[in-house]
Amino acid sequence: MAQGDWVGSRRLLSRMRDLMAGPGTAQARLEKIAKLIARDMVAEVCSIYARRAGDILELFATQGLRKDAVHRTRLRVGEGLVGDIAARTRPLALADAQQHPLFAYRPETGEEAYKSLMGVPILRGGRGLGVLVVQNRTSRHYSEEEVEALETVAMVLAELLAGGELVPPTEILTGGGTGLMPERLEGLALAPGLARGTVRLHQPRVTVDHMVADNPDTERERLSQALEATQERLHGALQRLSIGEQSHDIIETFSMFMRDRGWLRRIDEAIQTGLTAEAAVQRVQDETRARMAQISDPYLRERLLDLDDLANRFLRELTGKTAEAAKIGPETVLVARSMGPAELLDYQREHVAAIVLEEGSATAHMTIIARALGVPVVGRLASVTSRVEAGDQILVDGEHGTVFVRPTGEVMSLFEATLEARSERQRRYAASRDLPAESKDGVAIALHLNAGLLLDVPQLVQSGADGIGLFRTEIAFLAEATYPDVDTQTRFYRQVMEVVGDKPIVFRTLDIGGDKFAAHLGDTSGENPSMGWRAIRLALDRPAILRHQYRALLRAGAGRHLRLMFPMVSDVAEFLAARRILDLERDILAPDIQPSRISIGAMIEVPSLAMQLPALARVADFVSVGSNDLQQFLFASDRGDPRVSARYDSLSPPMMRFLRRLVDECEEVGLPISLCGEMAGDPLTAMALVAVGFRNLSMPATAVGPVRAMVRSLEVAPLADYVSTLVSSEAPTIRPHLRAFAIDHNVFL
Numbered sequence: 001m002a003q004g005d006w007v008g009s010r011r012l013l014s015r016m017r018d019l020m021a022g023p024g025t026a027q028a029r030l031e032k033i034a035k036l037i038a039r040d041m042v043a044e045v046c047s048i049y050a051r052r053a054g055d056i057l058e059l060f061a062t063q064g065l066r067k068d069a070v071h072r073t074r075l076r077v078g079e080g081l082v083g084d085i086a087a088r089t090r091p092l093a094l095a096d097a098q099q100h101p102l103f104a105y106r107p108e109t110g111e112e113a114y115k116s117l118m119g120v121p122i123l124r125g126g127r128g129l130g131v132l133v134v135q136n137r138t139s140r141h142y143s144e145e146e147v148e149a150l151e152t153v154a155m156v157l158a159e160l161l162a163g164g165e166l167v168p169p170t171e172i173l174t175g176g177g178t179g180l181m182p183e184r185l186e187g188l189a190l191a192p193g194l195a196r197g198t199v200r201l202h203q204p205r206v207t208v209d210h211m212v213a214d215n216p217d218t219e220r221e222r223l224s225q226a227l228e229a230t231q232e233r234l235h236g237a238l239q240r241l242s243i244g245e246q247s248h249d250i251i252e253t254f255s256m257f258m259r260d261r262g263w264l265r266r267i268d269e270a271i272q273t274g275l276t277a278e279a280a281v282q283r284v285q286d287e288t289r290a291r292m293a294q295i296s297d298p299y300l301r302e303r304l305l306d307l308d309d310l311a312n313r314f315l316r317e318l319t320g321k322t323a324e325a326a327k328i329g330p331e332t333v334l335v336a337r338s339m340g341p342a343e344l345l346d347y348q349r350e351h352v353a354a355i356v357l358e359e360g361s362a363t364a365h366m367t368i369i370a371r372a373l374g375v376p377v378v379g380r381l382a383s384v385t386s387r388v389e390a391g392d393q394i395l396v397d398g399e400h401g402t403v404f405v406r407p408t409g410e411v412m413s414l415f416e417a418t419l420e421a422r423s424e425r426q427r428r429y430a431a432s433r434d435l436p437a438e439s440k441d442g443v444a445i446a447l448h449l450n451a452g453l454l455l456d457v458p459q460l461v462q463s464g465a466d467g468i469g470l471f472r473t474e475i476a477f478l479a480e481a482t483y484p485d486v487d488t489q490t491r492f493y494r495q496v497m498e499v500v501g502d503k504p505i506v507f508r509t510l511d512i513g514g515d516k517f518a519a520h521l522g523d524t525s526g527e528n529p530s531m532g533w534r535a536i537r538l539a540l541d542r543p544a545i546l547r548h549q550y551r552a553l554l555r556a557g558a559g560r561h562l563r564l565m566f567p568m569v570s571d572v573a574e575f576l577a578a579r580r581i582l583d584l585e586r587d588i589l590a591p592d593i594q595p596s597r598i599s600i601g602a603m604i605e606v607p608s609l610a611m612q613l614p615a616l617a618r619v620a621d622f623v624s625v626g627s628n629d630l631q632q633f634l635f636a637s638d639r640g641d642p643r644v645s646a647r648y649d650s651l652s653p654p655m656m657r658f659l660r661r662l663v664d665e666c667e668e669v670g671l672p673i674s675l676c677g678e679m680a681g682d683p684l685t686a687m688a689l690v691a692v693g694f695r696n697l698s699m700p701a702t703a704v705g706p707v708r709a710m711v712r713s714l715e716v717a718p719l720a721d722y723v724s725t726l727v728s729s730e731a732p733t734i735r736p737h738l739r740a741f742a743i744d745h746n747v748f749l
């Protein structure tokens with residue numbers, strides 16, 4: 001934009017601001033503004049459409065069209081050119097608008113006289129509030145600069161529309177979203193369940209309150225201060241958290257954009273047009289988002305997302321708003337690019353209705369926690385963070401991996417019917433919770449729960465499970481700022497044991513590292529954190545941590561049968577070392593407060609341990625397959641990386657053969673074996689596990705009812721025969737064969 005245009009733009013914006021703040025009703029001010037814009041843009045027509053409840057765009061003010069069309073002309077979002085601009089939230093500039101297939105003629109407006117049209121969405125904080133249109137009698141080609149100038153004007157106009165005098169604020173809220181059409185998005189079902197709620201972006205965007213500035217130099221100065229402050233804050237935070245390798249990435253990204261003259265230049269130009277520094281950053285951020293929506297290249301998208309993140313940091317700095325606390329209203333659906341387990345625990349759990357992610361994987365710990373909390377999760381929804389806005393209505397189907405954004409009435413009522421049917425199914429499961437999980441040919445399967453939080457434990461009674469097969473002790477402490485002392489841990493384990501009562505519970509000792517990062521344990525990152533310094537490896541190197549945990553568990557387990565197991569054991573020597581430390585703790589404990597009995601097991605998560613079963617059987621009381629990690633290590637496929645985690649099926653012949661051999665060898669050496677992790681949570685997979693010989697399975701609480709129903713409808717012997725032939729096949733998965741078997745034999749899935 002040339003120097004003279006900037007001066008013109010600044011003059012227009014400051015006159016708009018004066019008019020907006022001036023006397024008269026909001027309607028009168030809006031009309032004056034329409035007149036001002038038309039004059040300034042050298043257009044015969046300027047019309048302002050506001051978005052009303054029910055996805056309607058209503059003509060609110062016009063200069064040039066017939067006055068009696070105001071408040072009469074209404075279009076649905078998506079209808080006509082104006083509706084299209086609102087639906088797609090993108091500008092349109094047409095030299096011959098009437099030839100456009102979407103043109104919707106409205107006789108009451110008298111617009112047939114005008115040939116060319118330029119329209120832009122009126123956005124505030126990413127939310128679509130209306131459409132601003134100018135029209136000319138002649139066939140005119142609007143330049144890119146003119147479109148940009150109109151967008152800037154629309155941004156300032158948004159303040160007036162959002163003010164609540166023209167359209168009641170409740171309508172603006174319930175209208176919801178970006179002004180986009182309803183959408184159905186297909187992703188990956190990560191945690192089951194259905195939910196309905198309101199979108200909250202996990203990293204909330206900042207709303208800018210002051211749009212127009214008097215002095216561009218002051219704004220430029222503010223921008224450069226914000227740049228410096230952001231950089232300092234980032235460095236400070238990185239040092240404080242000592243997050244190692246990742247810090248290089250963040251700094252690298254940051255400096256890349258600091259060097260990206262293009263990005264800063266665009267912000268600077270927006271300041272020149274008369275916007276405040278924060279409005280300018282938002283303006284450029286909106287452009288970036290629009291670009292993002294059209295880009296499918298993952299690398300480029302990553303970079304643009306980084307840029308978006310950086311813009312948010314700037315905005316917070318410039319507006320003095322630090323990230324809002326994780327306080328949310330009821331029935332909130334969190335939408336994020338990705339989310340860590342501690343981040344999820346920051347939110348008020350009772351209000352989290354569902355989680356929707358661009359990334360995410362089935363065995364990532366955030367997903368596991370969500371599942372334990374009964375929160376449905378859908379992942380792998382590309383660009384979902386730029387397709388929804390805070391406040392949008394959203395339906396999440398964690399059974400099929402489908403998400404409905406801004407659903408129509410019909411979808412909503414269908415969904416409600418499904419919710420009802422589902423709760424009926426749940427009632428049926430609840431009714432059969434006291435029936436034994438015994439197959440038709442008399443094979444009994446012990447069903448246990450995976451748990452980690454106190455609020456998981458009552459599920460033991462509700463689901464009718466036989467016990468807790470895996471209690472992940474680290475989960476409850478993930479979000480803590482400091483490492484919990486022995487008393488805190490003792491209290492916690494005691495509470496858990498009290499709720500569990502007489503049923504068995506297996507405490508898995510701390511498994512920190514990998515994607516379970518607890519800041520107080522220092523830097524656990526590495527090039528491959530899940531196979532790096534984590535779990536038993538970390539615990540053996542920091543024996544004080546392990547001793548404190550043992551002490552707490554031994555005290556809490558006084559007079560009971562205490563069951564412990566060690567995670568990520570790769571070698572029998574590690575098992576023995578961990579056991580020796582336990583013996584030290586037992587020795588210093590008074591005999592009268594000892595557990596009545598102690599059983600110690602190892603998790604089979606690292607394939608190397610499966611090669612040491614005879615030696616392990618001599619020292620361990622039991623083993624439990626950690627199916628998530630075992631699969632990750634068997635296929636060398638990062639369970640947290642969406643690009644590879646679903647590449648190999650858990651129902652593949654190699655995995656099944658491995659598990660069958662494991663069961664057989666354990667039987668030979670007399671080592672009791674069970675399986676935990678997420679694998680047994682799917683009835684079809686559980687069926688395969690029973691077929692290869694597992695008689696003890698631990699799963700998320702929500703799966704107990706469905707798996708019991710499956711077992712009770714199954715005949716194990718014919719299935720075992722069938723599966724023993726299938727595991728030798730060369731197919732990448734035996735899933736379809738198992739499904740066919742289930743259908744043929746009326747197995748309830």
Ligand code: PEP
Binds near residue numbers: 511677
């Ligand atoms: C597993 O790996 O299967 C397991 C149960 O441990 P976690 O998921 O906590 O790593």
Ligand code: MG
Binds near residue numbers: 567626628
């Ligand atoms: Mg594991």
